[in-house]
Amino acid sequence: MPDDSKLVDGEQLKGLIENDEFRATCSSFSGAPRPQLEWYIDKLKLDSKTEEETDRVYSHLTVKSLPRHWSGRKLICQASNTNLTTPIRKEVELKMLTYPSFTEITGPVSELSAGHNYTLQCSSYGSEPAADLIWYINNKKVDPDSTIIKIGNNSTSQLTILPTSGSDGWNVSCSSFNPKLPMDRVDTSYTMNVNxxxxxxxxxxxxxxxxxxxxxxxxxxxxxxxxxxxxxxxxxxxxxxxxxxxxxxxxxxxxxxxxxxxxxxxxxxxxxxxxxxxxxxxxxxxxxxNVRYPPECLTSSLSTVSMAPNKTVRCRVDSNPEPTRFFWSFNSSKGEEIAFEYDKIDLDLGLIPGPGELSCVAQNRIGNQEIPCAWQVKETGIPEPPDDCNITNQSIPILNINCKPGWDGGLAQTFHLELWETNPSRIIRNLSNLHQPQFKITRLKPGQSLIIIIYASNSKGRSRYVEMESRTTKVAELAEQIDSGPEGSAGLDWIQVPLGAVLGNNFKYIYTLNLNQ
Structure with missing residues (x-):
């Protein structure tokens, strides 16, 4: 029978590292005949050779690179010398530090959309003890969402990312390593594909x-x-x-x-x-x-102004940049031309010697005004009658009448409206407006035959009339010869006749208004 070997039966052999070189010796002392020594991993017999010395037999086991699958398995040395005796076996459990065998990143890694959160997971397998995990973005360490979860020899860690347009093509990597062997790591990575x-x-x-x-x-x-x-x-x-x-x-x-x-x-x-x-x-x-352009007059029509001291006329233009100079000129009704040495936007009408046409040309850094602003200059007189009168509210018993003011004669003017009933002939309203030729007539009765007279006045006198009247026999005869009036006059019969055709030169317009409908 061989003597007991020096192996301590049942103990763990710790401190082994995967892939390191491993050497072990099994010795047996005495025994007749001398025993043969054999090595096993669990039930797998290993190649070995028994050597003899004077007082013992021994066997050396050399493993150039410890395989990771030996971790946790039993290393056995068996001594036997005859079939008549039971072999002696000594065993130890190999406890080995192993590296991570595999590391991967999982999650929606195919295509990402900028501005959306995504959660990636790094998983490591095979490390003994379980691996530690570190996240990197473009080789810069970043903190995970929570602590690493370790179960057995597997580890997992999660990282939430918020990609932007600038992170397209960035590298996200996860490094796994045995905490007792931190110098040897297993890395995995992927390139962010961000839309x-x-x-x-x-x-x-x-x-x-x-x-x-x-x-x-x-x-x-x-x-x-x-x-x-x-x-x-x-x-x-x-x-x-x-x-x-x-x-x-x-x-x-x-x-x-x-x-x-x-x-x-x-x-x-x-x-x-x-x-x-x-x-x-x-x-x-x-x-x-910013489009820059020379001055242009804001009014395209010829305006009328009156000669009066302490009254001015303004050269109103649209320009960019603002005008820097103004050139005024005057053509009298006698054909005389006067250029004013006057470089201001407003001209004192007291400088005008008589009736004629006044003009202004403005200048800015872009150029001169092409078409001058022009005014017809008249002496003060009676005002022009209101123009373009129309009824905006045709409902009974209310009429809203709006006109445009004419030339004021160079003086302050007042606008008047007289409302006459024709049968019997009597005035039933007499209205005035200091500001605009606009009037509101209320409390009208259906079936009334009315005449509406509108005019302006100033200190020089009254203007010609604008008249709106009911349909009389004489106007009705004319109505058969001309077209219907303004569009949109439902409920009203309108007829416009030539100036002076019926009432002479004292009237500007005649409209026929039938309130019987």
Missing amino acids: YPPILKLKIGGSLNPSKIRQGNDVYFECFSMAKPPAYKIEWYHGKNRLEENVKDGILITPTTLVIQKMTKEQGGSYHCRASNVEGDTISNRIHI
Whole structure:
């Protein structure tokens, strides 16, 4: 029988490290005949050789690289010398530090959308003890959502990310390592594939200064778009209005450019582009175009003013920038021409020597006004009658009558309305208005035959009349010869006849109003 070996039966052999070289010796002393020694891992016999010395037999076991699957298994040395005796076995349990065998990142890692939260999970398997895990984004360590969960030799950790357009292509990695062997790590990583809505930058072309665009200049815009996936649509806007290509009007559009040829002052203002992809819509920065143009008169018709001291007339123009100079001139009714050395926006009418035509030309840094502002200068006199009278409320028993004031004769004027009943002939209203030729007539009775007379007055006298009257026989005969009156006069019969055709030169308009319907 061989003597007991030096192995301590049933103990754990600790401190072993996966892949390290391992050596063990099994010795047996005495025994006749001398025993043979054999090595086993559990029931698997290992290659070995028994050596003899004077007082013992022994066997060396050398493993160049400890395999990880030996961890937790029993290493056995068995001594036997004859079939007549039971072999002696000594065993120890191998306790080994192992590295992580596999590490992976799971989660929605195929395509990400910017601005949305995603949770990734890193899992590590096979480390003894269970591995520690560290997250990195672009090689910079980041903290996980919570502590690492370790069960057996498996570890898991979660990381929530909020990708942006700038994080497309970033590297997310997870490093796993045995906490007792921190220098040897198993890493895994993936590249973030982030989709994002368009990122836009609007620029004005060339060396143009958007605050100094002259009317008639060509203006070029370019919309730079960065998007994933690429934008499928780019639109152009002037203020809130979407622009369409119009070659005739000089608006040229490509997917990324906008050209406005011979820009007008009406085309000044804010411009931006808008792009869309499956991730959303984006509006670019806005560029404000300040169109500069020479002065233009705000009134296109010839106005009438009266000669009066301490009264002024203003040269009202639209311009950008504001006018810096004004040139006044006067052509008298006798053909005399006077240029005033007067560089102000307002002209004192006391400087005018008599009736004629007054004009003004304004100047700014862009140029001179092409068409002058003009006024017909008259001496003070009686006012012109109100003009363009109409009834805006045709319901009975109320009438709203609105007119436009005529020339005031150079003096303060008052507007008057007389309402006459024809049968019997009597005045039933007498109204005046110091400000506007606007009147409201109430408490009318159905079936009344009425005459409405409107005129203006000042200290020089009364204007001609504007009359609206009921249908008389004489006017009815004329009505058969002319067309119906203004559109929208349902419930009212309107007839307009030539000035002076019925009532002579003292009246400007005649309207027929039937309140019987």
